[in-house]
Amino acid sequence: MQPTELNRLNILETIIAAKRVEVEQRSKALPVSLLRQSEHYERARLSLRQRLPDETGTGIIAEFKRRSPSKGSINETADVVEVTRAYAESGAAGLSILTDELFFGGSTADLVRARINQVPILRKDFIIDPYQLEEAKSMGADVVLLIAACLTPGEVQDLAGYAKELGLEVLLELHAEEELGHICDATELVGINNRNLKTFAVDLEHSLRMARAIPDSKIKIAESGIGNVETIRLFRENGFRGFLVGEHFMKTYNPGAAFAEFVRQLHTVSGNNLKQQS
Numbered sequence: 156m157q158p159t160e161l162n163r164l165n166i167l168e169t170i171i172a173a174k175r176v177e178v179e180q181r182s183k184a185l186p187v188s189l190l191r192q193s194e195h196y197e198r199a200r201l202s203l204r205q206r207l208p209d210e211t212g213t214g215i216i217a218e219f220k221r222r223s224p225s226k227g228s229i230n231e232t233a234d235v236v237e238v239t240r241a242y243a244e245s246g247a248a249g250l251s252i253l254t255d256e257l258f259f260g261g262s263t264a265d266l267v268r269a270r271i272n273q274v275p276i277l278r279k280d281f282i283i284d285p286y287q288l289e290e291a292k293s294m295g296a297d298v299v300l301l302i303a304a305c306l307t308p309g310e311v312q313d314l315a316g317y318a319k320e321l322g323l324e325v326l327l328e329l330h331a332e333e334e335l336g337h338i339c340d341a342t343e344l345v346g347i348n349n350r351n352l353k354t355f356a357v358d359l360e361h362s363l364r365m366a367r368a369i370p371d372s373k374i375k376i377a378e379s380g381i382g383n384v385e386t387i388r389l390f391r392e393n394g395f396r397g398f399l400v401g402e403h404f405m406k407t408y409n410p411g412a413a414f415a416e417f418v419r420q421l422h423t424v425s426g427n428n429l430k431q432q433s
Contacts, residue, residue, distance in 0.1 A: 166224050170258055171305045174281045182286045195295035200322050203249045203275035203298050204343050207374050207397045217242040218251035218401025221260030230405045235265045241411020243272040245418050251277040270295035288318050298324040303334035315341035335368050345373040349380035363393050384421045
């Protein structure tokens, strides 16, 4: 299905319907017993939760994304090893790897190949079933994404609890204020998607208002619509410690170089702010 066709529908509902079929097929082809034989399954996990509060770091979770339902092709030919290595070397706090193939052009292989980097990796997908958590662990992921818009509070609690049992951290993604009830003990990382998953419109002010209702015990992460260092500065001033940025880098000819320049600008702005405060 092409992006133009998807725009006539509720994109998220379409993706989830396809994901249910995909999970059923994948679980039959590769049962959990085989997933647990992966060389990555028992590896020690890296903690994104511990890295993000470090104010000397960038706080950026740099994303590898080939395409999206709303934008179509973003960067189909980029090499995941080359790009993620550059992200890691330039100070990414974490990596986000799209593993959905049908709508985003990602794959399990992309995450496995990115595992050469010694930074936490988020498996970014539409997780609706415990099987996908076992998959994430077998790929070498450290963190999984749970999207409140496609799960009930009870499903989030069950999936987040199971992820924690597996040693995985959970990033709970919110957009609407009515989703605040999805937050639970096991969701220590809470992201606010600045982009509405149903309309794909970006509203930074909505995210800032909504963040005030998130408990201070949670690490707040801003997602999507971040295209300049001033936006990061704004979110930092409002209590955010993580910033998931993908399309801004991936749409360039050289995502790694674009990220390095962004980090340089970020450090320059941070340094100037410190001078002004002193």
